[in-house]
Amino acid sequence: MTAKDLANLIERTGLSQREFGLKVNLSHVTIQNYLKNKRKITEEIEKQIKVALGQSADEKLNIELHVHFDWIRLTFFDSTIEKVMKGILGIDPKYFHYEEKGLLGYDENYSCGNIKILKSPDRPEQGIMLELTGKGVAEMEEFLLEQGEFSLVDWIVLVTDPDYAKDKELYTRINYPRLDLTIDELFKRHGNYDLHDFEQRMKKDFERLIETDLKKLGNHENYERGVSLGLTIELGSRGGNFVLRMYEKAKEIARKENITFEEALEEYGIVNRYEMELKNHYAKDVIDELAVGKAINDIAINLLLSKVAVYEEVKDDEGHISYQFHQPFYDVFGSSDNVKVNNKSRKSDFESSMKHFQMQYSAFIKSMFEVYGEEWTFEWLKKIADETVLNRKRQKIVDLEKVKLKKHENGAFEWYSKHYNI
Template sequence: MNSTISEYIKTSRLELGLTQDELAQRAGISVRYLRDIENDNGIPSDWVYESLQQALSTHEQNRMKWGARLRKTRRAYGVEQEWFALQLGMTTKQLRALETGKTELPYQKRFEIMSAVERFNPENEPLSIMFDYMRIRFKTTDARYVLEKILRLNMKYVISEDGGVYGYSYRFTHGNILVLSSPDEEKGVLLELRGRGCREFECYLRGQKRSWYEFMRDCAAEGCVFKRIDLAINDHAGLLHVPTLYRKRVTGECVTRLRNVEYFASGRENSWETDEDLKMEMGHTLYLGSKDSDVYFCIYEKAQEQKAKFGKSIEDADILNRFELRLTNNAAENSADALMDSEDAAGTAFSIINNYVRFVEPQTDKRRYDCPTDKHWEQFMQGEERKLKLTMKPKPFDLERTENWINTQVAKSIKMLQEIEKMKGRDFVQRLLDGTVLNEKHRKIVAQVTSELE
């Protein structure tokens, strides 16, 4: 009888995924006592046996309740089991075992899964859209006019230097806002806003009570040329699955005007590895179109990229995937006109996407062009109907990159020197800092970081 009880307690505990510590705590006994029972070194009293049975039964019921709640929530949000399993990186069989209470997970993992299903809550907007790059050429050689009158920046904080990129002679920077100029009237003045530059400029737009659309109209009034515009559609719910899109593209389950395709998985080009086979670092990236063409799409796993670059948790990520539209030359000019006329970034973006690519559900009796749209792609493309508002995420200029560089490349060397100085009675590091004089550029950087918006 004693051996049967010991075997029952141990087998039940293991099947439920409980540690000895967890079961002992739930039953109100010591771990040592439980260990003796499982090792058949003692007969538990009736009270202890009942406590253990109750703890095991309660845990099993809670597990089944959690699984049922997960299944009910998933179904209520219209999320298919197979698709949700794909998003979680598990098989459909594994998810089914969770939902039926046959598999146990730690609390943190259960929390992460419930958070993942909540991303599909129809009351939460799964997508957002923002400007992520802008390059504009002005038909003037007067950079100061562009900085003060069009961008409305205070010149006392602007750093001016000789030399530039794209063949320009001079550069003017205000944080990550870059203006280039040349005495050549054909080149004129060029404004370039990369991702960080867009976020910083949004701080000034808000202070000026201007929208992006109003700023673009101000630029157009000066006879500018929109050379490049990038629109980023952020996927907060996992509507896009990059490896699946690549598979559908190369297997002919895609109707597209974009012939070129490139795929990178953790730095490996044209990789066929599955999620299970691949230890992902930078994540998956799919490029559609040619870099030399006017329309170029980039779809990638933003959360995985942020984890690889900065160690940020995927579970805490606000943006899981990103679809970037990179529009240059005629495409940039046409999209700028559409944006200024409609003030509808989402409508413009999804219209362009729909014009260039559509993923389909293959049917043997139909041509690819006549096949129905893939249901998951259709769910993503419904963003056009949602009338997404253009998102602004202003972020003031900071020295994050410099601080990261010091942290990863310099800090250990400084610490080493300080340790040596303590032993040798030297003060090289402090004397070096005391003797360093900031030039005008670095003083302006200090002013840019510490001053209020002007």
């Protein structure tokens, strides 16, 4: 295992260097020495790391997702170019090239490779913008790796911390114009998700088979001599705060680098990319969650699955149609049984309502029994239910709960049935 292999492994776990060290029983200093090539990673240490991560010693790493930032754009107010260079990036100003060239509405830009700082001297109210495109993020990550102090996640949490900024007098306020959080689905021997399946569900019955508040921005797929160059699906609003792009990354790489699909897989290992372009409060919320110790993997998956749910039709023996989660889609991110949305399990929504009903209304129903009698109260409740029309979203939940009930997967129903012997 090389220093770069270790760095990639730490990044893919979504842990900080310190957290990774604790997990594999190595000190933070030791981890840094390995990353700086000051110490060699022996076969014994490699085995220790793999075993600690739940892998057999002779098993090749089989990580199926890679979650990372692919674009970072931050705006700092009441700051200076030198403060951004030295205090935020940690890069000596002598490595930056100055151009009096407009970009993104700014008049001047300073670049170090693909790391750019933008400023308009006559419009200080614009603030100073830090622009890291995909290549810029990669270069910043490489720089941080060479320094051996922070991962990219550690760095972005630190420089956006208002207390740190105040202590170092770096800026008084920060905006988050863009943050791209990306989930790469890596090649799996047992097969990967086909984005055409998602596309077909959109075409067949978008409202029933795809649940989302995001607008359809369009699907794009070009062909060359009858061969697909890659499908892209976009959901969200142009210029909005959240846009989701799902596309066949391996085919994009093959097209851009003029190599075969198989060569793209061999070199990069990425099949599909699920890219969330976040702005303003969405971007800030992600960084705030990182700041309190949440793993970037969990943040990205939870956010994506809070925006999109994928269903499939299920027919029972009598031909009645109900809907359940479409397992192949959720297998990319984890079983649908364990999907978390905003830190709440999807399968507990209906059960939580049952618990809420018991806690909030049991005393009132008891009072109605005492005043009006059980028969009248039950008849009253039935009349209310009979007159209620379920909207499409609620009916979908009901259909899903029926399927779960047959599989004995509604924990609240099972518990109440046993507890009250009903």
